Amino acid sequence: MGGSQSTRKLSVDNDNAISVSQEALDRIQAQLNAKQAEQPPPQPQYTPPSYFESQKRQQENASEEAYWARRIENLKRAHEKINSGMHLEYQKTLKEANELFDLAKADKIAGKLPPCQEEKTKVLECYSTNPDKSLLCSVLVNEFNDCVCKSRVAAVSATS
Structure with missing residues (x-):
């Protein structure tokens, strides 16, 4: 109901149609051309x-x-x-x-020369004379270590 489209077609015959002859068309065209010729051309806008x-x-x-x-x-x-x-x-x-x-x-x-060269020499001599008994050189190693620590402290205090 109203959801489907109608398939009907409607055609109208126009019996009152006007037919114009070719001569009439030519005369109308000639009149239009004459009016256009009579009109002056449009003035161009100013162009520098x-x-x-x-x-x-x-x-x-x-x-x-x-x-x-x-x-x-x-x-x-x-x-x-x-x-x-x-x-x-x-x-x-x-x-x-x-x-x-x-x-x-x-x-x-x-x-x-680097510091503590004397102590270094003593430690090396002790190690070379006692290759298997390194603990005998511990006193000399401690002296060398103390000397190195003192020279480090002296170098740091000298730069400050």
């Missing part, structure tokens, strides 16, 4: 001469070129400032590093 447009475009291009040239110069100056700052920092760091190396080199020359 082409040389004006090219001058305007050249001015725009020149202003853009000037803008980008200023921008590039500003960037160059900014990069030069950064580079000069980095160069100064590099030179400063290089100078500090050279001073540190010079101090370390002078310290090695001043120290010449």
Whole structure:
């Protein structure tokens, strides 16, 4: 009930249709053409001469070129400032590093020999004379250990 579509078809015959002859169509077309010929063509809107447009475009291009040239110069100056700052920092760091190396080199020359060489020699002699009895050298090893500890404390206090 109302859910299905109707399959009926309706056709209308128009007995009152107007038929126009080809001659009538030609006359109507001729009249339309004559009216169009009588009408003046539409006035074009003002278009500036082409040389004006090219001058305007050249001015725009020149202003853009000037803008980008200023921008590039500003960037160059900014990069030069950064580079000069980095160069100064590099030179400063290089100078500090050279001073540190010079101090370390002078310290090695001043120290010449490692500390506790006498005690080390005694311990080595004791081990070589008593290869199977290393406990006999324990007193000398303790003396060497004390000497090393004292020299470490002295080195730390000297740098502070």
